Amino acid sequence: TQLLEQSPQFLSIQEGENLTVYCNSSSVFSSLQWYRQEPGEGPVLLVTVVTGGEVKKLKRLTFQFGDARKDSSLHITAAQPGDTGLYLCAGGSGGGADGLTFGKGTHLIIQP
Amino acid sequence: NAGVTQTPKFRVLKTGQSMTLLCAQDMNHEYMYWYRQDPGMGLRLIHYSVGEGTTAKGEVPDGYNVSRLKKQNFLLGLESAAPSQTSVYFCASSSYRGMDTEAFFGQGTRLTVV
Numbered sequence: 001t002q003l004l005e006q007s008p009q010f011l012s013i014q015e016g017e018n019l020t021v022y023c024n025s026s027s028v029f030s031s032l033q034w035y036r037q038e039p040g041e042g043p044v045l046l047v048t049v050v051t052g053g054e055v056k057k058l059k060r061l062t063f064q065f066g067d068a069r070k071d072s073s074l075h076i077t078a079a080q081p082g083d084t085g086l087y088l089c090a091g092g093s094g095g096g097a098d099g100l101t102f103g104k105g106t107h108l109i110i111q112p
Numbered sequence: 113n114a115g116v117t118q119t120p121k122f123r124v125l126k127t128g129q130s131m132t133l134l135c136a137q138d139m140n141h142e143y144m145y146w147y148r149q150d151p152g153m154g155l156r157l158i159h160y161s162v163g164e165g166t167t168a169k170g171e172v173p174d175g176y177n178v179s180r181l182k183k184q185n186f187l188l189g190l191e192s193a194a195p196s197q198t199s200v201y202f203c204a205s206s207s208y209r210g211m212d213t214e215a216f217f218g219q220g221t222r223l224t225v226v
Contacts, residue, residue: 045214048214
């Protein structure tokens with residue numbers, strides 16, 4: 001069974017601060033996805049990384065896939081209250097047919 | 113633009129009762145999934161389907177059954193509900209696009225078994 005460990009589990013910071021969320025595994029994944037989930041809603045895809053060492057930017061969010069494709073990070077610059085939510089990383093085994101393996105998530109609260 | 117729709121959104125069951133959760137997608141996706149989300153446990157795959165008429169077990173299949181008679185629908189059944197099945201259930205669908213396949217999720221069904 002492939003496992004994804006996310007850290008930290010909870011994070012509460014002030015608006016304007018920077019933060020990094022980590023997603024680690026002992027297994028190699030063909031792809032790594034990051035989702036954001038708001039209360040009462042399903043997860044929504046933010047980004048997919050597929051190549052070891054790949055870096056993708058989405059406005060103030062920077063995603064990185066580890067060289068060995070076993071870990072990933074999400075860095076948020078100048079966090080805003082609208083960034084508040086549950087961030088989930090998910091590993092794919094290739095093709096998506098047998099579903100994604102999800103981490104337990106990071107609950108992020110950005111205080112004004 | 114409906115995407116993935118789950119019915120019902122909330123339900124309370126007594127132990128031993130049965131129910132069916134319905135998931136419908138209008139994106140013509142081949143793959144469909146049922147997950148459950150519990151505090152501190154993340155999302156765990158119950159069952160999935162790679163096409164009409166086919167289903168397979170995921171990580172936590174015990175106590176659940178599924179059917180995919182039509183491509184757009186994926187049903188999750190609980191034959192005899194137990195308190196341990198109290199959870200939020202999410203349906204998702206995806207199409208095969210290689211390594212960057214995106215899963216689209218419904219809004220969830222909050223089930224309480226008393």
